[in-house]
Amino acid sequence: MSALLEVENLAKSYGGVHAVRGVSFALEPGEVVALIGPNGAGKSTCFNMLNGQIRPSAGKVRLDGHDMTGLGPPEVSRLGVGRTFQITATFATMTVRENVQVSLLAQAGRAFSPWRRLAAFAVDRATDLLELVGMAEAAARPAGELAYGDLKRLELAIALATSPRLLLMDEPTAGMAPGERIILMRLMAKLAKEKGIGVLFTEHDMDAVFEHATRVMVLDRGQLIATGTPALIREDATVKAVYLGEGLLYGEPGP
Amino acid sequence: MKLSTRGLNAWYGPAHILFNVDVALASGEVVALLGRNGAGKSTLFRSVMGLLARTSGEVQLDDRPIQALEPYEIARRGIGYVPEDRRVFTELTVEENLIVGQRPPRPDAPRWTPEQLYTIFPNLREMRRRPSGRMSGGEQQMLTIARTLMGNPALVLLDEPSEGLAPRIVEQMASAILLMKTQGLGILVSEQNLHFARLIADRAYIIEKGHIRFAGTMAELTADPALKDAYLAL
Amino acid sequence: MSLLLAQFLAGLASAASLFLVASGLSLIFGVTRVVNFAHGAFYMLGAYLAYSLTTHLTGPLGFWLGILAAALLSGIIGGVLEILLLRRIYHAPELFQLLATFGVTLATQDLVILIWGPDDLVGPRAPGLTGALPILGQFLPTYDIFLIVIGPLVLCLLWLLLHRTRFGILLRAATQDREMVGALGVNQKWLFTSVFALGVFLAALGGALQLPRTAVTHGMDLSVIVEVFVVVVIGGLGSVPGAFLAAVLVAELNAFGILIYPAISLVLVFLVMAIVLVVRPYGLLGRREGAARAPLGALLRPWRPLHWVGSLGVAVVLALATLLPFGLGRYGLGVATEILIAILFAGSLQFLMSVGGRASFGHAAYFGLGAYGAALAVKWLGAPMELALLAGPALAILGAALFGWFCVRLSGVYFAMLTLAFAQIVWSIAFQWVTVTGGDNGMLGIWPPRWAARAPTFYWMTLLLTAAVVLGLRHLTFSPFGYALRAAWDSELRAEAQGLRPKRLQWLAFTIAGAVAGLAGALFAFFKGSVFPDAIGIGQSIDGLVMVLLGGVGTVSGAVIGAIAYKAGSIWLLSQTDYSRLVLGLLIVFLVVLFPKGIAGSLQAAWLTIRTRRPKTGPGA
Secondary structure (H helix, E strand, C coil): CCCCEEEEEEEEEECCEEEEEEEEEEECCCCEEEEECCCCCCHHHHHHHHCCCCCCCEEEEEECCEECCCCCHHHHHHHCEEEECCCCCCCCCCEHHHHHHHHHHHHHCCCCCCCCCHHHCCHHHHHHHHHHCCCHHHCCCEHHHCCHHHHHHHHHHHHHHCCCCEEEEECCCCCCCHHHHHHHHHHHHHHHHHHCCEEEEECCCHHHHHHHCCEEEEEECCEEEEEECHHHHHHCHHHHHHHHCCCCCCCCCCC | CEEEEEEEEEEECCEEEEEEECCEEECCCEEEEECCCCCCHHHHHHHHCCCCCEEEEEEEECCEECCCCCHHHHHHCCEEEECCCCCCCCCCEHHHHHHHHCCCCCCCCCCCCHHHHHHHCHHHHHCCCCEHHHCCHHHHHHHHHHHHHCCCCCEEEEECCCCCCCHHHHHHHHHHHHHHHHCCCEEEEEECCHHHHHHHCCEEEEEECCEEEEEEEHHHHHCCHHHHHHHCCC | CHHHHHHHHHHHHHHHHHHHHHHHHHHHHHHHCCCCCCHHHHHHHHHHHHHHHHHHCCHHHHHHHHHHHHHHHHHHHHHHHHHHHHHHHCCCCHHHHHHHHHHHHHHHHHHHHHHHCCCCECCCCCCCCCCEEEECCEEEEHHHHHHHHHHHHHHHHHHHHHHHCHHHHHHHHHHHCHHHHHHCCCCHHHHHHHHHHHHHHHHHHHHHCCCCCCCECCCHHHHHHHHHHHHHHHHCCCCHHHHHHHHHHHHHHHHHHHHHCCCHHHHHHHHHHHHHHHHCCCCCCCCCCCCCCCCCCCCCCCCCCCCHHHHHHHHHHHHHHHHHHHCCCHHHHHHHHHHHHHHHHHHHHHHHHHCCCCCCCCCHHHHHHHHHHHHHHHHHHCCCHHHHHHHHHHHHHHHHHHHHHHHCCCCHHHHHHHHHHHHHHHHHHHHHCHHHHCHHHCEECCCCCHHHHCHHHHHHHHHHHHHHHHHHHHHHHHCHHHHHHHHHHHCHHHHHHCCCCHHHHHHHHHHHHHHHHHHHHHHHHHHHCEECHHHHCHHHHHHHHHHHHHHCCCCHHHHHHHHHHHHHHHHHHHCCCCCHHHHHHHHHHHHHHHCCCHHHHHHHHHHHHHHHHCCCCCCCC
């Protein structure tokens, strides 16, 4: 039995500069794994290689045992990988519901269909997804007018539209209010638990990382320098030195 | 030198972002502008710099209105601006970035030379000839601050200097800001992180959804945990 | 061997002027983000001014002084143009700036004829450089050797300027982030004016230096601008060394292509450009521009299907249009038919622009291919109109599919320039392949069969086709395909992450737009009874753009209204004046300055200002 996601010796270099070097890890269904590290450590490059935006220089990426190294984003998406971006990527000229409907097209093989109107396509499924993230009431609103927190939730609904088995989330809670953050992180945990979706996320908000991740991986200068439970990582001397600092900038462990 | 806004409103396209904002900043003090992403911090800085198409209300520098001026004129009157997400000229070397920021010295503001700036930010000295695009996020953040100081400003608007930086680099940033203050600069620094603000600021404003919700000293702010829970991120 | 060397050196000499013009275009674009279409006009102006100055200033010093003064004078004119025109439209979408500078180009063409007359002019030769030097048995003009030196010399000077002076460092900084440069205390206005003047100076110098080599003509602006677009697309827009490299490459391809077969040089250049674009989409030394969505018009509201009132309105308009032949005379009906064809053409461009998100500056290529496809089917295959109306769009589909495959890899101004370059290639094929297309003389006698020959019948046929196709395009906009296409434009990142394939969607949209333009072209051929290369000309492409922008991007009705207003207006205008290009050019400039967001966008913005000025009773205030 192989893991949901297997990454083996993944590397990327740009003209001699190594952005990512020999990164290997595995992720089981239902796991919520945080990838943290200083800016420029290679987190974004890693993410972009996993969803096919960047071609790795070396290494293998396998999903359920299928090699998906070097495939482009559309192909990776079809294999069952969903993604949210650091800066939300949604369709600004469409309504909230249309955003989800259009996101369902490719999987249904209807992207080139000239027949019927999109308005009549997959209405129920779109409504279900919007209910899941708590956006059903805003279905008819233009996405371009949404507040940032709502955009983040819409983006999650869009990412879930393709029924992914692996969800990549780049700074999922950045810019959200504390209350919204908790709701979103709980939703993420619930999806992982109930549907067995594997979640890999990056985050600068250490409180979110330490509270919700089942496992934390620390990346520095393109290499994984530590992996373990949140409690272990918090006390790790190397991690403190390269990333967490003196602890002035995140809260004390909760009671 | 003293900068103040009175009843400042600002719009992005159809969206009304700032509502009757009053803030002030004087030479020699560090003031924190606290609030979440999207609260209006960057918009406030951009409207003061004259970078927004639509604003109303007043922005005054030593009691003279400046809101009708072009951004370059505002900069020339002694207001330095360090934008969020760094915006160094990535094609230019560190030295060339500093040249772009260069302005003649002012009598009412500390005077900076590249040498002094290299002393404060030693990393920059090593990379003088390197294109700034090939530096890390923290180094770029230091360069934007150094570039702004090259204009010998009296007041500096510092937009989220800690954003996206490793905690260790943020701690370095804090000591640089305190050093700038001892030279007599007035600094308005926007921040989401209360812990960071506590290290550097004398006074603070809390901004939420475009409204100023709190104005007072850091001591007053920390004494009221309800404020923190209601408006701030951590 | 020696012949090849001579040809190589001649190529290098031609590269000099090309490089001067292209580097000026690149510098201006880098800092101001304006693709200065009028660059060709300034090249021409430089040549004409140099002609006048050098014929008046005699002696060796006089000649060189004249060349320099012509370039300087043009640079000053350029600076004045920047202050008077461009400063007003920097905040408009980039397309509008291209359009405005095109207007300047049109006006300049007539102005040059007004001042210097329509005939070609031959200037004096360069004093001291009239001879030729023997090189491996071949004679190379000394003036060519001078030009070979000039190119690298100017490249070095520009490099020194950009890297060793504060002005140059500011220019490079502004190329990257204009706003930031301003916020650091640099007066951008003068930076922009000076870089524009510098760029124009280089273009005019390029033109003036051609004086001893070729005759000065009033068509040299368009021929050079197309070549320069090709050069900057290959070299990378905004890169001066890239411009040099590409100028040499293009000039050498031309020089050696001519040895093989004159017409093949065009194909060679095209092939090289295609290869470069596939391997490096932003040119040899260019960099990807920010992936920001090109704001064609302020789309504040998503598209919405028509309300029933709207549907009723469409039905009423269609009914009225059907009854038109009973109320109009022969001339009026002709104008109405021409407007219908314009609606079809504008509608196809509109689909590409506001659903596909790409503004073509060479859409006439497919209009022209449609027209020639129909005409060729009639002339060479003896096809009846019914068949020819299929053959036209078929040829347009072939062309659109071929060119579109390259074009959809680019966006923004790169896309605009590449589509224009392709259209010019089609134009020169139609113009040069005299045995098949009749060249300049066109193809005559393309008449409809007897059943459709009467004006009302032809009108009704055109109306039926136009209405059906425009409604079809509208339906497509709201179909899954239309949405997928818009999704790819809204956020390519997101679209790909959902499994959509943006390039393929856009390629299909490009081909569909080409097919509809082709149908318009085929109808036009039968309407006029003839086809001329004009149908593929830049003018035709710009007509389409003006119609769409005038009516408003983002609504299907915009193209229809824009086509009616513009076509009717220009038909009337052209009947009133001999200097149509001057009037039309000034009109375009005027419209762009008056409505920098397009008529629809400007109205929307005005409405917003009025609305927000009123005191609001919303929350929070």
